[in-house]
Amino acid sequence: MIPTPLSHIADLLGGRLVVRRDDTPDTLVSGLVDTDSRLIEPGGVFVAKPGETTDGHLFVGTAVERGAVLALVERELDDDVSQIVVPDVVAALGALASDVVARVRAHGDLKIVGITGSNGKTTTKNLLARILEVEGETVAPRASFNNEVGAPLTMLRVTDATRYLVSEFGASAPGAIARLAGLVTPDIGVVLMVGMAHAGGFGGIESTFHAKSELVTATREGGLAVLNADDPRVAAMEPIARERGQDVRWFGRGERAQVRALDVEVSASGTRAELLVDGEPHTLTLRVLGEHHVMNALAALAAATALGVAAADAIARLETVEIAERWRMQPMGSDRVRIINDAYNASPDSMAAALRTLAQITGPGERTVAVLGAMSELGEYADEEHDRVGLLAVRLRIQRIVVIGPEARRMYLEAIAQGSWDGEAVFFADADAAFAYLETELRDGDRVLVKSSNSAGLRHLGDRLGERFA
Structure with missing residues (x-):
């Protein structure tokens, strides 16, 4: 401070x-x-x-x-x-953070970027911070410090020498992003996607849309909104931005995007994408696993280039990132048995993306194994969304589906209903029982995804498997 x-x-x-x-x-x-x-x-x-x-x-x-x-x-x-x-010490913490940032901003050159979205916030924050830290002192959250405590704690780390503050904003309830972003009034607001994460707490996808759009409203008048052109709900935030006199910078796969991915190729060593950044061609070789992380990289590029960073420099820095964050598509194990520990968080969208990545990176003669736990905060949508995951796992021809915990059991039941009944799908009440099974079941050539919400605790199972098969 x-x-x-x-x-x-x-x-x-x-x-x-x-x-x-x-x-x-x-x-x-x-x-x-x-x-x-x-x-x-x-x-x-x-x-x-x-x-x-x-x-x-x-x-x-x-x-x-x-x-x-x-x-x-x-x-x-x-x-x-x-x-x-x-x-109220939490309210006081926010007020103190707002004051400190305002005083630094008043006599410095501090630029503030706010990031929100149903998925990808932490990855995008880390990618953008990696780009900006070369340009000048950059403050960004530890881990997922994006709530009423974590966000102000990050803000309070700014000094008179800080050039960039990258803030990640989560939404525990309607109005949360407005309060957090309102503490600092970002110069740039980045909205990644509107998905089913936390939909149970918000009352549905449209309420989630309104919650995420709070960042655009809180971004300063005349600032910049960086929006996902491929997500219709995010794209629908454009009028909000225009009403506040903000420019809009689009990222995505479609022609509308100024920062655009063309061909994308996924492998076990990372993802290669041909890009157009403001009409100029570039190639990105991202070491972070998963095609879905290309969108996070595009968002980071869109914000960084808007701040004046050369696209080639920004891309070169992105290519140095090995993992997005611990327990997020984190490669573990060995070439013999590769473990992908992605069990820090899960939503229907991120679960689907991780399963698709597992299928994409598994080559001939190798076997796909999905170790799955519950997705939290889905409320009344929990049953149908867990059913969808079980169905998707079967349609992607995942060869072993290991479901853990009573809250996730519907994934197993749906997989069975869809034909994974001859040992392909198994269920265990807890992680210890699953570990005992996997110790003897996994074999050379297996590619194993461990995926669940944080509350399911499977990230620790992923660590144990990574150590066992190192």
Whole structure:
């Protein structure tokens, strides 16, 4: 965080300043801000966030031991550290982030890019950050820091030297993206796709559309909307952008896109695509597995070139990226038994894309094995969407379908109903039972996809399989 007096923070947040040690209201705070006491560094600010299972106020002492000089709290504590007492520390965190970014922006050259979409946010964020970090100091989220806590924590890492802030915005409910993006008013808003992820919480796909379009509305007037030309719902956000005086930059596979992929070839070593960037031909050899990641690369290219990065330079930097993020299409195992651990998140769209990738990268004499768990946050759509995955796995001729957990059982039942009944499809109640089966079932030449939502916990099964067959 940029140096800020305690009194300024307290006044900004409408909080009560409790001064401890040798501090005064004029004492400057400039350390990193975090809600995890284990990550606090000397000079840091600890946000004592109440949680569902524990309370951050219990860990203020730990934060002080690690060097915290300020705690944002909802009640005054006896710990020997200066405190600002506020009614809601999460709301205070957002307000502090907004203030810091505004002050940096006021006297610097900070450009802000916001990214949202039902799938691909984290990958696109990482790809764009890789491009921009060569141009100047770039701040981007760790992992999937895209909610009411993670997004402000990322914003608070900007300094007077920061040239680019790349923010990822997730949507837990309608209005969430508007609140998060409204903290910083991005110069560029990137919308990747509108799919079924979180549709259960939003009440359907149209509600998801309105939630994702909040980023375009929150992008500054006269800014830029980077939109997926191939997704009709994203394309329908163009009028919103035009009403705000924003230019629109399209990416996709169709002729409308200024940043466009032509021929795409998928292999076990990555994806090769012939591109047109503003009419100029380029070739991209992406080491990240999966044809669907080409669209994420196009979105990153569209934003980066709009910021003045030469297309050839941006493409060369994209080609250095080996994996999008841990547990996202992460190759593990060995050439003998290749494990693809993609179990950090799952939606109907990403599940379908991962299964298609598995089929595409498996050569003659090799066997496709899909290890599948539940997709979360689908609400009333859960049954039919899990059925669709089972059906797709059969239609793609996946040779072994291993379904894990009662929430995912319908995938297995649908696969059986579609003809995968002679041992091709199996079901296990938990990951340990599945691991015991796979230890003896997997053989040389197998290409194994492990895919589920984070809540299913299969990413750890993927790690175990990767170690077992390394």
